[in-house]
Amino acid sequence: MSKLVLVDGHSILNRAFYGVPLFTNSEGLHTNAVFGFLNILFKLIDDEKPDYLAIAFDVHQPTFRHEMFKDYKGTRKPMLPELREQVPVIKELLHKMNITTIELPGFEADDVIGTMSKIGEDAGMDVCVFSGDRDLLQLASDKVMICIPKTKKGQTTVEKYKTEEVKELYKVTPVEFIDVKALMGDSSDNIPGVPGIGEKGATNIIEQFGSIENAYEHAEEISNKRNKTALLEHYDMAQMSKVLATINRKSPVETKIEDCVFEDIYTADALDMIKHLEFKSMIPRFSGVTLENKYEDSFVKISQPDKAEELFNNLKSADKIGLYIYGNNDITGISICKEDDAVYFLPVFGLITKEYLIFHIRDIVNSNCIISVANIKENNDIFNKTILENDENSNLFDVEIAAYLINPLSNTYLYDDIARDYLGITLPSMEEIFPKVKKGEVSPYEIEENVINYCCYNALVNYKAYDVLKSKLIETDMWDVYSNIEIPLTYALYSMEKCGIMIKPEELKEYGNRLNGDIKILEKEIYDEAGHDFNINSPKQLGEILFGEMGLPGGKKTKTGYSTSASVLEKLEPEYPFVRKILEYRQLTKLKSTYADGLAVYIGDDSRIHGKFNQTITATGRISSTEPNLQNIPVRMALGREIRKVFVPKDDCVFLDADYSQIELRILAHMSDDENLIEAYRESKDIHAATASLVFHVPLDEVTKTQRSNAKAVNFGIVYGISSFGLSQDLSISKKEAEKYIDDYFKSYPGIKNYLDNSVKEAKEKGYSTTMFGRRRPIPELKAGNFMQRQFGERVAMNSPIQGTAADIMKIAMINVERELRKNNLKSRIVLQVHDELLVETYKDEISTVQDILVKNMEGAANLHVPLDVDVKEGNNWDEAH
DNA sequence: CCGATCACG
DNA sequence: ACGTACGTGATCGGC
Secondary structure (H helix, E strand, O other), X not given: OXXXXXXXXXXXXXXXXXXXXXXXXXXXXXXXXXXXXXXXXXHHHHHHOOXXXXXXXXXXXXXXXXXXXXOOOOOOOOOOHHHHOXXXXXXXXXXXXXXXXXXXXXXXXXXXXXXXXXXXXXXXXXXXXXXXXXXXXXXXXXXXXXXXXEEEOOEEEEEEEOHHHHXXXXXXXXXXXXXXXXXXXXXXXXXXXXXXXXXXXXXXXXXXXXXHHHHHHOHHHOOOHHHHHHHHHOHHHHHHHHHHHOOOOOOOOOOXXXXXXXXXXXXXXXXXXXXXXXXXXXXXXXXXXXXXXXHHOOEEEOOOHHHHHHHHHXXXXXXXXXXXXXXXXXXXXXXXXXXXXXXXXXXXXXXXXXXXXXHHHHHHHOOOOEEEEOXXXXXXXXXXXXXXXXXXXXXXXXXXXXXXXXXXXXXXXXXXXXXXXXXXXXXXXXXXXXXXXXXXXXXHHHOHHHHHHHHHHHHHHHHHHHHHHHHHHHHOOOHHHHHHHHHHHHHHHHHHHHHOEEEOHHHHHHHHHHHHHHHHHHHHHHHHHHOOOOOOOOHHHHHHHHHHHOOOXXXXXXXXXXXXXXXXXXXXXXXOOOHHHHHHHHHHHHHHHHHHHHXXXXXXOXXXXXXXXXXXOOOOOOOEEEOOOOOOOOOOOHHHHHHHHHEEOOOOEEEEEEEEOOHHHHHHXXXXXXXXXXXXXXXXXXXXXXXXXXXXXXXXXXXXXXXXXXXXXXXXXXXXXXXXXXXXXXXXXXXXXXXXXXXXXXXXXXXXXXHHHHHHHHHHHHOEEEOOOOOEEEOHHHHOOOHHHHHHHHHHHHHHHHHHHHHHHHXXXXXXXXXXXXXXXXXXXXXXXXXXXXXXXXXXXXXXXXXXXXXXXXXXXXXXXXXXXXXXXXXXXXXXXX
């Protein structure tokens, strides 16, 4: 059966325009809507495979179904110039693609589509109608499907409606839907509707009577009194609205369905235009031969031992290869790229054993050949390198780390991302190579051709990206950060992950049980207070109970309802002591689910947790911790801190915990060169008290507790990129007072004010900020038109050099500690890093040596104008040592 | 799959 | 007039 697809051109273009961020080609022509339109069009073509395709456009924008109602009420918003200029562009492109467009003077695109769909339906065709809004739902039938594309997070999904789906959603048939719309009205379509009848009422009436006319005749039976009088009083209005709402299915369209044959759309003319528009990712589609196939043709599978032997022999003379190792924990195959058009896949099979492949990989690792891979840390079980063998001459290159340094804001650094961003080529993503399994089909991961392509793309990109990424690192002055910090660090992180940290599982379990008892008690007390059971963990339900049923005051916030955050509840606590129970309940359930239960899942057979330490996540250069997050284990509250007692050293060991004292403020002192702050640190003053003394103009020994803690909050605020509002929130004071604090702070430390202003200025000029060691963070927000975003960018510009430099210093310290431990053949190991803290599982006979190593390397990691102060403590669990 | 909440630095 | 402190990750409920 043949299929006819009809598209509402303006409505899709409109949707594309608002769904895709504004951008232009190099001539300054806006192209985002055209781009989005094409993406929807391609999805439509791939999914529906039309035999006939036509795209209908309104002749004028805005247009109205009936001239006489033109000025009925208001007018449509005029089209933005950025969108208007794209209308002729898409029409020209469609013309070049041999796609039929229809414009009918005096009629809307809706009418054209209504007419064409009727003709197609009557001819027994399957019809699909694509539109950005729901106006066309009345056309739905068992043969006509209305499709509404939605762009979410770059992915377009399509909602599809036939008769059944319309009934399900609106409780009326598509034809009845006209009457619903006529009753309720639609301001965007200038349909007045009946005043007093809304969506609910309209649906009820039509559900019961089937049409406006029938409802009018049986008006006495309308149960809702308001609706009844409204309909009787405004029946003329309802009838007029119905005329307006009805799509004309007999308009004088001259185009015949046969004129809309869908074929030969990827023409040479269209390709030229795509190039002119600079839609690089679409070029493959238009040039007929896809780039993918070009590469896939050069992927070679090697499964014969003699061929494998020959390949490895050949590699002895190579000076650079791209490598990809396939398999989760167990290697099941590898890909090697040694030239642009020579990519090999070697599955583990027969005589080509895992051991054989590992042997040869290590052989290359130990040669001078550069091996470009995507994640050294994840593959180091095979490379088997330690930090001692890795300096700036390392022959292992990590494209993921390189790409992260160049743009730390990206979410993923997968082969297709790198190919797109640095090689200018579009490759199929992992999801495209391994599409979601359909029921009863063989898993795409078991189809060897998919696996070969996936592995070879990885190896190919690793190979080709090496030169580009290395030049970029050198260009951006980040080669030092890359080779002296990140690459050695990756081995330190590998060592930490491999080592893991020991947990006492029984004690963790007991802790969980203890919490559970208390939770049950609190739960009951809360239900009693509320009068009934509900889900305390649901902010929605909790909000309704507190502010609705129980009538607690104020408390409005957030889009979805009442805010029930701790800061809101704490304000209520003095007057309503019962909310304390909610806060306690929250605390306990958090501890139970995230920590007691959450951590238990990760304990391995060796009684240790081997969490991941991620190197390519944060914008500032910090390390992140996942599966589980070991960097947010409770410490501030006594009950939470208990958890740290189950983190223990193994036999014959203790924990040494070393942390930097106020590293960020010291970095601020150094970078700003502020005399007062530097002097305070050089004289080992209590820095918060010293700040209080300066800001509040009191002698150092007369600073009160409150003054000191306020000054501490200001110090934090400065590091975060101070704002008077933020500070006022933190200290629960007025914005005015906060402003005064900040003002006085800057008067006390003029060097800091100067430095922060300069940080912002420099970041604005360059588009990024830089740490002491040259690490960069782009700040696109500084160029934003939106005031708030720009303000955010300014705070980021103040904070990231500080936070980033602290991260750099800690990384350097870790590298040097790790090196010295290994160089001296010590068995003690770093097990955790928590931003300014290192936890070392230390053998008892190595305690004093390790302590010295920690202090020396952490304090000596950077040479600042103020001393770096490190505090080391010893303990038999993490709590004791901290 | 997103937003709210809360744990850490 | 707006509506905000910087950087993370896990869990939960609800759409």
